[in-house]
Amino acid sequence: MKTVFLILALLLAMGTAAPAASADDTGALRVTIEGLRNNDGVVRVALYNNSEGFPSQTAKALSVVTIRPVERRAVTIFNDLPFGTYAVAVLHDENENGKVDTNFLGIPREGVGASRDAPATFGPPKYDDAAFPLNVPRRAIRIRLRYL
Secondary structure, eight states, X not given: OHHHHHHHHHHHHHHHSXXXXXXXXXXXXXXXEEOOSOSOSEEEXXXXXXXXXXXXXXXXXXXXXXXXXXXXXXXXXXXXXXXEEEEEEEEEETTOSSSOOBOTTSOBSSOEEEGGGOOOSSSSOXXXXXXXXXXXXXXXXXXEOBXX
16 A cells, blocks of 8 residues: 555656757847848847846857848747847947947947847946746847947
8 A cells, every 4th residue: 555655656756847958948039120221231149148248248148140231121040949038239230340349438330239128328228137037939020220
């Protein structure tokens, strides 16, 4: 009888254990960038899954996509992302030199933006201000560029 209860207890415990991660625990993120002042150059979209390097060190980004603007907009999709927290940084690299051009005060001369419209007050936006959860199969965000 004790054996039956032991087996039953083990089966019940296994049934309440947390399910293993599956392919269903991933999602797609569609990023639409709006407010470009022209169609010159390229738009660089960097996706981060932690604060390290955000927003300017694209070598530390999870993924970076370069796209050509069309009708002063750009759209990209990041597929197969594990559910988690992400932030996006965007640069409109109008002259395609691969960097943010700044004035003598260090203020960007090209369009910049971040997810959740994270403020860039006295410096670049903070990861925590730009971070958002991806916990559904499909999510779409919009980023409006700023030209300072």
